[in-house]
Amino acid sequence: MGWGGYSLCVVSSFCFSVGGPGRGYGLEELLAVGVPREPADFGRFWRGRRDAAARVEPRPLLGEVVEERDGFRVHEVFYDALGGRCAALLALRCDGPVRHGFVIGHGYGGRKDAGADIPLPLAESAAILPIAPGLPALGLRPGVPSDPDGHVLHGIGSRDTYLIGDCVAAVWGAASALLELVPSAALDGRRLGYLGESFGGGIGALALPWDDRFAAAGLTVPTFGNHPLRCTLPCTGSGESVRTHVREHPEALDVLAYFDAATAATHLRIPVLSACALFDPVVPPPGQFAVHNALAGPRRLEVLDAGHLPYPGEPEQRRQLGQVTSEFFGSWMG
Known part of the structure; x- marks a missing residue:
């Protein structure tokens, strides 16, 4: 099918066992994973946060060049966002014009x-590559845990204090900083692209529905999908910390309902390329597929054999995903 609809590519078959990182779900079952009940004021909550974030001037400060690679100079950059001062890397071309801009999220190890x-x-x-508040190394903040298990629980007692909300706001602020530093990244009606993997995929799903500056997105093995289901699935990632916490504090699910990437995806109407894994010890596949299944706009799915660990055929699947990603963004932003 064309880019405007739904397409599926199963790159190859990969064995997964019942109770293992595939969680006993085959592809058919994964494609049927649904979305939890949405809080009545879910959209109002996020639109309010986005409106508040839009009133924050980014005041970007371009720092030193930290590396030069593949025709890019990479600078440190600092900017204001809802929730405080944030850090990022800014990738600028060494030569030639800039016609497109990207915001790129990272995994839960920081950047x-x-x-x-x-x-x-x-x-x-x-591109601007924001570093989530509290995570290594430029994002470190006093009093905020830098390890994923502690970070994912910080402020979870209230939807207004939960740290994941500041991580979402950092994406909005990064877009503002990029457009101030590189105005040509979205001229003539062009809009930005978003890329995020794992933690960055889940944060992107939460951030993008409320920000019309983005034209298309790529979400790879996204986390935070379908928290009620996710909290029944043991894993080796930050989700295990959440699962343990919810077992002791079930009321936390009321807060997590506002930070569910699958619920947010039902509001996401820009084109999205999803890459979801059949086998993943860190981010349970049912949560990944819940995000993709819920997408409200044009979508394309690439099915990976596995996520968050090496596996036979991984280099070829990653190469193919890179090619598909370029084609996808070329279709919507070219």
């Missing part, structure tokens, strides 16, 4: 460098 996010999916692009 050390621009790494595999360069080169970018489209030529003539610049």
